[in-house]
Amino acid sequence: MTENTILIEKGWIITVDDAKTVHREGYVFISGDSIEAVGAGAPPDDLRQRAGTTIDATRMTVMPGMINAHNHLFQSFLRGLCIDKPLLEWVAGVIWPLAPHFKGEEAYWAAMIGLIENLYSGSTATIDNQYIHPDHAIDDGIYRAARDTGMRLNLAYGWGDIKYFPPLHQPTEEVIDESTRLYETYHGKENGRLRFENGAVIPWGCTEEGMLRVFELARKWGVGSHLHIAETKEEVDINIRDRGTRHIEWLDKLGILGPDVQLVHSVWVDDHELELMAQSKSVVVHCPLSNMTMGTAPARVTEMHRMGIDVALASDGSASNNAQDMFEEMRGALMLARTTSLDAMALMPADVLWMACRGGAKAFGQPELLGALAPGRKADVVLVDMWRPESVPLHDPVPALVFQRGGRMVDTVIVDGRILVRDKQLTFIDEQEVLREAQKACASLFKRAGLTYEPLPLKM
Ligand SMILES: [Zn+2]
Known part of the structure; x- marks a missing residue:
């Protein structure tokens, strides 16, 4: 050979x-x-x-290659929509009307354009927090896109079982069955480029019982867990009202924090929670442009960095960012940290490069192999x-x-x-074909969902 x-x-x-x-x-x-x-x-x-x-x-x-450590690839079809709402209204206004209508083939084309956008801007791996499962073929479609583009993908199986959008709720048994199917079918495949992990979508959308069972399974398999944390103050208030604890405190109480856990956003965290994150060696995934787009407040990245907390960077899904470009995230992270700390040396270019590469490798679950x-x-x-x-x-x-x-x-x-x-x-994908097929798939999705979509003229 x-x-x-x-x-x-x-x-x-x-x-x-x-x-x-x-x-x-x-x-x-x-x-x-x-x-x-x-x-x-x-x-x-x-x-x-x-x-x-x-x-x-x-x-x-x-x-x-950089690791885009938090994504929702299906959202490539939702760029530029509903850009004038606070986060929870935005979710209800743009994600929920479309999510139940997605089919596997549409998710495939959405993921193809999202992954290609990542490749063109220097990302070689992404963690996709894939939380829409009206059709189980959606997850297969996302994996297929990763296989066809050649990128690394860690699919974090997103789920919620309370309070989230009822059509997206899944009982724990179904989460475990589907997680098992995907883990056995894809984890470690394509020469190790494909991975699987737990992706509990959000604390206020998950029961304690479900969290404990799914996290236990992830640790048994030796894979990570990935969840949105304290993106808005309102979400922290929901947890305090219902459980009497802030988000990180709640995870600590459940025994869930650890180096295998990726805490996405972690914007509204207090001093005690920062200590818990540092002690547990959990990884923070910082999405500066998404946070700025949604007006959710800056994460305390300067302090995290000084405390030795591992920070990875990410674009988040295209619906809340409108782009997938890790160079922009590096620049955004640096500028946001300097602005919020009133310190022109809060973060240096080498710091954010480290976050994009080495922080990302840790989040991806392969700190010794990537970055x-x-x-x-x-x-x-x-x-x-x-x-x-x-x-x-x-x-x-x-x-x-x-x-x-x-x-x-x-x-x-x-x-x-x-x-x-x-x-x-x-080098080996027909970009024009992907653009045409993605546009067609988006048009049929929007039609089925009863939403307006006016495609650009197709050049066939
Ligand atoms: Zn997200």
């Missing part, structure tokens, strides 16, 4: 390794699905001779074209990536040793 090898040379290498090493000019050597070597200067002759494919990264930065260019890590590599008006003259690539809209400049994306984007184009 021929060895699948890729040599990337002459690039500015930003490793995001433990020492945050940067090579002014260097190389990355990929063998199969993993990184074999990273170094400064020219590659050794033996690597050059073994290289099946050589990529000249002159005028480019080479960085790890860095280092021998033994998975070959998820992004090349960013710096020969552009946004970035020339280039003084320092890390702030350039964060401040200068790197998402527009992504040239090449490699996932698991496969080149998925080259010269800013998908």
Whole structure:
């Protein structure tokens, strides 16, 4: 069998390794699905001779693929809708009218455009908190899109059993049955690119009994758990009214906190809850642009960072963000932290890059395998074209990536040793076909749901 090898040379290498090493000019050597070597200067002759494919990264930065750590891929069909409501009214106004009508095929095309948008902006993995299950084929459709695009996907099976939208409620038995089916069918498949975890949607939508049973199952399987936490003050008030505790306190009481738990948003948390998050080594997933879009208040990321709490970054679903671009999230996280703490050094570009890569790897459940260019890590590599008006003259690539809209400049994306984007184009997916099919699928969904949709003229 021929060895699948890729040599990337002459690039500015930003490793995001433990020492945050940067090579002014260097190389990355990929063998199969993993990184074999990273170094400064020219590659050794033996690597050059073994290289099946050589990529000249002159005028480019080479960085790890980022992990978009909280998503709702079905929402790619809901961009730009209902953008004038507070969160709970927004959920009721845009998500609930459509969610019960989704079919598996529509979820597939929504996920395809969402995943492609992520790839084009330098993400190589995403955690999809998939909480609509009127048709069980929706989950299969999302996994199929991940398989077809080549991206890494951790599907966090979202569920609620009280107070949430009744058509989306699921009894615990059904959650366990479906979770078991998906875990057995997909977890670890596609060379480990597909994963499964628990995704209890929101504290006020889940009973204690359901939480304990599903979390216990996740821990038995050795997979993580992922849930929205304290996104708005109103949601915290609901918990205090009904349970007498704030969100994080409630999870602590249930014994659920831990390094395998991803606390998405965590905006309205008090000092005691920050302590609980730090002690338990839980991971926070910060969605700055979504929070700003919904006007939900800034998360206390500067304090989290200083307390050593692991923070990952994410776009959240396209309905509450309208875009999927982790470079924007890095910039947004940095600017929001500086603004809210009135401190121009609250977060530095290297901090938010770390969150996007290493924080994301931890959230994804693979802290040793993803998020860095280092021998033994998975070959998820992004090349960013710096020969552009946004970035020339280039003084320092890390702030350039964060401040200068790197998402527009992504040239090449490699996932698991496969080149998925080259010269800013998908290598093996017909993008035009995806756009056409996504538009058709969205039109039929909206028609079935009785909602207005006026598609752009289709070029067939
Ligand atoms: Zn969300």
